[in-house]
Amino acid sequence: MQKIIKAIKEAKSIIILTHLDPDGDAIGSMIAVYLALKGMGKKAEMFCRDAVPEMYEFLPGSGKVKKSVNKDKYDLAIALDCGDDKRVSNKIDLRAIAGTVINIDHHPDNTKFGDINMVEKLSSVAEIIYKLFVKMKIKITKDIAQCLYVGIMTDTGNFRYDYTTPETLDIAATLARAGAKISRIAMAVYETKTMSSVRILGAAMYRLESSESGKVAWTVLPKQLMDSLGAKSEDLTGLVDQLRAIKGVEVAILFREEDDGIKVNFRSKFTVNVSEIAQQLGGGGHIRASGAILQGNLDNVKEKVLNEVFKVIK
Amino acid sequence: MQKIIKAIKEAKSIIILTHLDPDGDAIGSMIAVYLALKGMGKKAEMFCRDAVPEMYEFLPGSGKVKKSVNKDKYDLAIALDCGDDKRVSNKIDLRAIAGTVINIDHHPDNTKFGDINMVEKLSSVAEIIYKLFVKMKIKITKDIAQCLYVGIMTDTGNFRYDYTTPETLDIAATLARAGAKISRIAMAVYETKTMSSVRILGAAMYRLESSESGKVAWTVLPKQLMDSLGAKSEDLTGLVDQLRAIKGVEVAILFREEDDGIKVNFRSKFTVNVSEIAQQLGGGGHIRASGAILQGNLDNVKEKVLNEVFKVIK
Secondary structure, three states, X not given: OHHHHHHHHHOOEEEEEEOOOOOXXXXXXXXXXXXXXXXXXXXXXXXXXXOOOHHHOOOOOHHHEEOOOOOOOEEEEEEEOOOOHHHOOOOOOHHHHEEEEEEEEOOOOOOOOOOEEEEOOOOOHHHHHHHHHHHOOOOOOHHHHHHHHHHHHHHOOOOOOOOOOHHHHHHHHHHHHOOXXXXXXXXXXXXXXXXXXXXXXXXXXXXXXXXXXXXXXXXXXXXXXXXXXXXXXXXXXXXXXXXXXXXXXXXXXXXXXEOOEEEEEEEEOOOOOHHHHHHHOOOEEOOOEEEEEEOOOHHHHHHHHHHHHHHHOO | OHHHHHHHHHOOEEEEEEOOOOOHHHHHHHHHHHHHXXXXXXXXXXXXXXXXXXXXXXXXXXXXXXXXXXXXXXXXXXXXXXXXXXXXXXXXXXXXXXXXXXXXXXXXXXXXXXXXXXXXXXXXXXXXXXXXXHHOOOOOOHHHHHHHHHHHHHHOOOOOOOOOOHHHHHHHHHHHHOOOOHHHHHHHHHOOOOHHHHHHHHHHHHOOEEOOOOOEEEEEEOHHHHHHOXXXXXXXXXXXXXXXXXXXXXXXXXXXXXOOEEEEEEEEOOOOOXXXXXXXXXXXXXXXXXXXXXXXXXXXXXXXXXXXXXXXXX
């Protein structure tokens, strides 16, 4: 941490970068660092390959995140929440754009790609940044507090996941005292579902089917139903995880009919390797989360997939 | 608070009661008080008209909650989380069963029905109980910590609603340090949905209706639908909050037909005082969360309620 503080103090121009497809911790941590550096009188810029998601646009400074990097060479690059440097963008060579690269992250498989690496097993990068700011005696302004609160809140699944420690809650309390608006932030981030996304999620849940034992649960979404509700594919984010969360369910499956075929998503809870099942069907993925795209009509695909699953668990 | 401490110290036999249709704060606070009183060597009993919801059965002592009251007269009755004494049960006269009645609650429209009343505008009754325990120098055991954590977590919608203050987070941190298992509790409470509860939630979301502006959203659950899905009232916990969470929605309403009438739950986002609306309809509650029970058929009740709401927002 001392090395990082020294490098920041010495640098005049700093670029802060975070990962593509950014989440609340990526955006919140990046803007917090940006605001702190500006407060110190540094020349600072922010980079993210993809746009700031709408739900984080309320954060002060979110409009200043850039999608391209200046050709200028920076004294310092600070990469946040990136397990390896390709997570920033495979088109950017960090060492080509900056004299020194700092890597601040909380993923256990981090590749230590920086000149200085701070990888801590904490709830979020925002929690690491908070500790860094305390060490650097940086004043936690209301704006910085909002950003760090968003990072901690989102990466802990709203204070629910493992790694949410008593200290995480202490920090959240301190940020709230510094001006982070707890309920406003939660509302801004979590309460942005549209009517049509609620209706399609409802339809999917209402149409839930299961094997006799209740160990396998699935739901089928025909294109016609999606269209009639004006639903988009992104409206279904998180649905198959919700199905896996049902009591007794070991394998959850979502079938949805799209233009390029029937998309099948698998999740498993404790025992089943759904990566193998997906591979049998021409797809792939992880042990507990996988997928495949099959051609044919919904009924046939469903029968074929369930047959494959029932070989392993019924 | 001093009066309450004195009354508890003097009492030998105490009955703790909470409201019908109990939630996490009702059950968690009641068991926490029970465990503390047992620790002090008191004769203590717990009463709730309705069963402890399955998701709270992991709490130590949940099996000791009784659905009927002994004919013995108690020295003291402590009612928790009840805005008025009918919330306990309309078949129980608190003054007939106890010498002194203590009323501990956080509903602003509490009727002050006790001989001693402690009504505080805090996130949860569990937060009030925590403060009481600190004042009484009661040791927060791991079991008590679990119970109070459940109360705070559930009544703040997992640290999201108004009234979640920095101090609420401090207390949660203290409870976690005393042994409350943050992620285990969240999983036990939020990830134990049954197939039928997922289906009924789905049906409710699929059947979502709204005013033309999208500011008022509601869903109607006829008893027949609930019965056909084998759904219970507790399966709908959190649903109306999800409806409020929809983009643009200012007021969300859940209508459900039950044996004793049509239950109507209101939630509001920023502007509308739904406590006033509920009062117009013979109910009560908070500014942002309230409810009423109306008699009549679903269609008539729906029309009557929407008329009342549309006077304020449309």
